[in-house]
Amino acid sequence: MKITINNQKFVLHSCGAAYWEEKKILLISDLHLGKVSHFRKHGMPIPEKAVQENFNRLNNVLELFDAETIIFLGDLFHSKINNEWNFFADWTKTILQRIILIEGNHDIISKKYYTVLNIEIYSELIIDDFLLTHHPTERENLFNFCGHIHPGIKLKGLGKQFLSLSCFFRKTNQMIFPAFGEFTGNYYLTPTENDKVYALAKGEIIEIKN
Template sequence: MTLEIEINNHEFVLHNSGALYWKGQEMLLVSDVHLGKISHFRKHGSALPTQPIFKNFSKLDKLVDHFAPQKICFLGDLFHSSMNREWLLFEQWRNRTALPIVLVAGNHDIVDRKKYEELHIPVVNEWLLDGFLLTHFPEEREGLYTISGHIHPSIVLAGEGRQFLKLPCFFQSPFQIILPAFGEFTGTFAMELRQGDTAYVLTKEEIIAISKQ
């Protein structure tokens, strides 16, 4: 369910939900929840089930119980589009989650920032913290190690008989780590491992590290 790694002398815990826990900061990092996406597509005629709407909040609650963080940072695309009925569920979740929360804005975060501020959630474009750059968009910036999201990384595993399996992953290169999408029905983008890269592949039971040979 978890795997501990070290980045620049800081200890992090990878969780198979796609969340990252920064031990020294006692902070939970989550990217690409895309709240409201299911309701958005249902409104436009897609026959998607409603159960995953509540699963996102259940997963967040379980993470808070598991890590007991002192703060939470959402690395962008917290809400998928304009406000819909899932915003009310988010308000309820926020009201029972008495922790400092910061949103690093992503390209889907079009809800008026005042609505987040009313919930005591500051919205920033990026966050520089202890030599790390917390941002939605992957990038390499001199002197900083980037923690980001946006891409929804995955790895394609090949088996015997031309069988292929695509699984979400944390994707780490020498100067950054990209978090998988946390939300339901978010889709993934297949990454290519290069020398020096590591994919931490997520399964229901464990996290498997795969590096370029």
């Protein structure tokens, strides 16, 4: 789905990423690499192939767009280094894009590890009149792209059935990105009449009308 914000064009993808056409930037939030291995270490029965799924999704979305830069809007890695860091390090060597990380609350790994991989780290980033952060932030005259919340929406059918979907949650001057990573969970939001919700369905984006 293509949307326009402040005269800039963005393509929302059903995996939870967005492509900024004019800047050739791919925006991704809350990948939480290492979380699957963390769960497995503590005895949760998660298939080992789930680790590779995050990288498969990254590669798939990179193939779709002519991105020159990838900006992760925080929580790239879930916590301390585990074996998934090695997978990530190997993955960075297979791509040509510049990588930028906006620090999130889970990004506790020493910056020296990112420096080795030529990954730039910022607490926030301003590009034209857009403010890129991890936590939702309001700043005068700036439109905020952020993550952290893992937004979702619950839809109710006529037969009292419910459907829960991740979503891009857009307010007047802000858009909260869905979590890109596997096994991240959602925080369900209730939109007001001025909000726009772009839900992630199977292979497509659906705008939910209030």
